[in-house]
Amino acid sequence: MDLSFTAEEEAFRKEVRSFIRENLDPVTHRKVADGRIPSKDEIVAWQRTLNARGWATPSWPKDAGGPGFSAVERYIFLDELHQAPAPEPVSFNVSMIGPVLIQFGTDAQKDRFLTKTANNDIWWAQGFSEPNAGSDLAALRTSARREGDHFVVSGHKIWQGMAHHADWMFTLVRTDPSAPKKQMGISFLLIDLRLPGVTIRPIITADGRHEVNEVFLDEVKVPVDCLVGEENKGWDVTKFLLSNERTGIARIGMTKHLIRRIKRLAGDDQAVMRKAAAIEAELKILEITQLRILDAQRKMTGPDPRSSVLKLKGVELRQAASELLLEAAGGQALEERTDEDPLGPENEEWLGTIMPNYSILRAASIYGGSSEVQKTIVAKTLLGLN
Template structure:
């Protein structure tokens, strides 16, 4: 097993690093350094710059407009984005609906949506969770009744990340309420959020941020050609999508960035520095595990169940780093400031988002497959339990 990067892979890393340095807007970069959320226009502008190199869609094959990265190149690319730090391509577009369209979309749907999805000409929202149907997604109640060339959709979706920026939503609907199993009778639809009957309402979280929303659908007429896959077989599409959503959640580069911030804030606090060193050691072990999995993917494209280790431990370390960052900042972190507050000086450590980001990261052990789910996968596939 050779965990070293090849000369070509190292050259690729330098190419990515130079591109970020030369093309990332300084204001967007500063917001990322300070833990803020760039605004819609800044995210769109950055993704379109990435798209000039076909880098906005790192997991897509060349045959559908992607760069055709190897697993190692994809890892290097995301690692450089996380460490810069720079915004990732919008995951709803490139990691979720894009691969679904490539796998299940018709030629007409791919022609209509793929290029616009890559370039953020269309910003997508994910319409899965509902009140009473989050972890138990198959309990969803949003209905779709066939009426000629349309589905008439009514229901209530919740926790839609960045839906206030979105143009379209990919969503799950119950198209056959009489199906013998709740996973059956579900269809996967694309809904234009400008259609009559769509209402988006913000959910303001305790940190006073607006990241998530609820979407109400009241007799929305959705053309039948917006069905993905077969009617009543949307659960198959959903399982495929979720397998893509769970890719890359370790985000080792993000944790490295958090540890650098901890060290800057710790000063001479030996207790904090010792804990940071212990975190770094665990992160290095996780990085080696990531490289071992990537080494296997050089020879085989088969899914590796050990990837659950990356999600499980990656989230634990990121949460631990955010907690230690909070400790290093002390009471100064309690002065929560909004994302639209004036930018700090380049040499100043901005503390206004440390507490909100600590809170947001509590959810990382739930989305993309909860920690309990990952432990179950590992118990079955690695321990034979």
């Protein structure tokens, strides 16, 4: 087993690091470093900068317009983005719908969407969760009935991240309500959010941010050529998408960034420094585990069930680091600031983002597959338990 990077991989890391340093807009960099949300224009501009370099779609193969990164190169690329820190390419576009269209889309769908998706000319939203179908996704009730060359869709989706920026939504609908199992009778549709009958309403979270939304669909007429895969077999598409969503979800680089901030605030507070050292030790173990998986993936393709371990522990350590950062900041974390406030002097403006980011990170145990789901995957696929 070789846990070291090759000379070529180390050279690639330096290339990525230099590119980010030379091309990332300083204001965008500051916002990400301070835990703020860049504007839509800033996110789109950065993704187009990456796309011009051929790096906006790190998980796509070359024949689909991607860079054809190996698993190790993809890890290095994302790790450098996280540590810089810089915005990731919009995950709904490049980690979710892009790979789905490459795997299941028709030639016409690929021609229509892939290039625009990579360049963020189309911004996608994910229309999966519903008020009574979140972790139990197969319990969804949004319906789609076939009428000629259209599906007529009605239902209610919730927790759509950045849907207020989106042009299109990929979504799950029930096309056969009489199917014997709830995972059957589901289809995967692409919906233009400008169609009549679509309403997007903001959800303002407890930290005062507008990141998520609910989407209402009232007899929306969706052309049949927007069906991805086979009718009533959308669950197969969904399983494929979710395996891609978990790629790189350990986000070790993000936790390293949090620890650097903790140390800046802790000063000579030995209690905080000891806790930071304990998180760092566990993070190093997780990093070695990720490298072991990457070593195996040098010779394999497709999803690796061990990614569930990375997701579980990666989230736990990021949450622990965010909690320790809150402890180190103390009362400074209670300063009221918003993402719209102008950037102030270095070392000042990011203090007010610590509490909101701590709060929103609690949801990381749910998105990308809840911790309970990941434990079930580990039990069945890695431990052989029933």
